[in-house]
Amino acid sequence: MLTIAGREFRSRLFGGTGKFASAEVMRDALVASGTEMVTVALRRVDLADPADDIMRVLDRERYLLLPNTSGARDAREAIRLAHLARAAGGTPWLKLEVTPDPRTLLPDPVETLKATEELVKDGFIVLPYMNADPILALRLQDAGAAAVMPLGSPIGTNQGIVTAFQVRIIIEQARVPVVVDAGLGAPSHAAQAMEMGADAVLVNTAIAVSGDPVRMARAFAMAVAAGRDAYEAGLGEARENAAASSPETGLDFLR
């Protein structure tokens, strides 16, 4: 079972709350996904208001809410948001997002590391969204991040794991769970991440903007489970050339 900061998760699919056609569609899709961890943008919701359009449909018994700092341009803004979120929602869990470029929403590695160091000291459980940079992953882990969340490709692009080479290194090296976040556009992408050994994936856009979010959420849930099973069962290695079935060819000089 997946464990992050001492908490266990049966589902390895994490969900989001953005871009849905309505709060009700979002609620149904999250239920169908079987997820137990849901991220909410602090800019979008009012955590302290039970009547908030998103908060009112999220079952706090079912989900661990993971507030995120989407929109923060630097460490200072992210830290301030985090403190307000903790005060309003009572949770120390935080998905740290420092994305100074509103166009690509790519994470700022320098400010993300700075904010992680600070927030961990302040007692937060920090899951930083990061570019797929293996050394940065190690630095964040050393700073006390509870998990690292490297991107497959930029948020909302549906491009899949364009960063596969670096993500493999991160998975190989990390002591903390690795959650592939952003850019997973199809269940096959999620399955690929899980087959690679990722501990979990976070999917939002691909579910929210699909023609049938509930069905797509179910498809992702199955893909994540399949990918994890395959990883645990042990995948055969992919080969460039066919393996000779009679390996003695060329060795007939041996006595």
Added chain:
Amino acid sequence: MFVTPEFESLRSAVAGATEADVRRALESIRPGERDLAALLSPAAEPFLAAMASRSAAATGQRFGKTIQIYAPLYVSNLCANRCLYCGFSAENRIDRRALSLDEAEAEAVLLQKRGFNHLLLVSGEAPAVGVEYLEALALRLRDRFAAISIEVQPLETEGYARLFRAGITGVAVYQETYDRVTYGRMHPAGPKSDYVYRLATPARGAAAGLREVGIGFLLGLSDWRAEGLAVGLHLAWLRKAFWRTAFTVSFPRMRPAAGGFQPPQPVNERQLTQLLFALRIFDPDLGLVLSTREDARYRDGMIGLGPTRYSAGSCTAPGGYGSPDGSAGEQFSVGDHRSIDEVCAAIRAKGFDPVRKDWDAVFQQTAA
């Protein structure tokens, strides 16, 4: 600094586009400036449906099934300019007033009660409604609203920086027209007659740290196709210079206003639509604003196809929310008279989520 190319060269870049150029633009993975020219050209007219589907896909991918909702709050119709087309022109005999801070706050509270969380403060150009007034108002409103932007006279960078610290999130400043000759004719007197100073204003707002900068032009003053290319070039320049800033574009069509101005080059609905699609395809991350200048039928039809932000329940006269029958003159008469609840219901009926809060005042508090 951004310099507008000769308007004639923009016009010929658009006029020279062929059907093959349009097809190439529609198939391009990252459409560039030449593609934008093609999409704005007459050769693209038969491709409106293909443009719609690409625009809708790009918008959905980036913004999901959401439309952001805001309301304008007119704080003053005093104006030193004599823009030929504007209801607030100093030439026009309308009832003039600038709301006191208390009056402006009362209007804002009304909008908040109606469910608005994003405000756009609007005023004519007059010393009474300068940086000090706006700063004081922002400080009063910042805890009530998630985002407060301004559409007022051009300010200096320091002015924008002060307003940013007071809680202002964004600025919109439209060039009105990128055609310098027409610009000179339309703005014969007042500070606004300086084309270059106005053109450099969005960059000053971005340099001051404002989160969002809106640009655009008024449809009806000159050749909309060349204007569309100009705004695309301006946008591309701003994106390179200020990569931390979010940008929006608005295409206000001329509406009936005091003074009875007739637009020299009116833009019809199909043309407005082509313009919106072309800009969306050119820049998938762009916020596209569609205000209540357009009527309900058009705004409902465009949901999901490109625009990302709608105003609702708007009144363009200062004090008009509290006293709808008040005497102060309006800037123009709106085309969509529905309330915020009616507009939100129409958005939901189309399968989209009307988003009232998509920012947080907390972001600005770190600036202080």
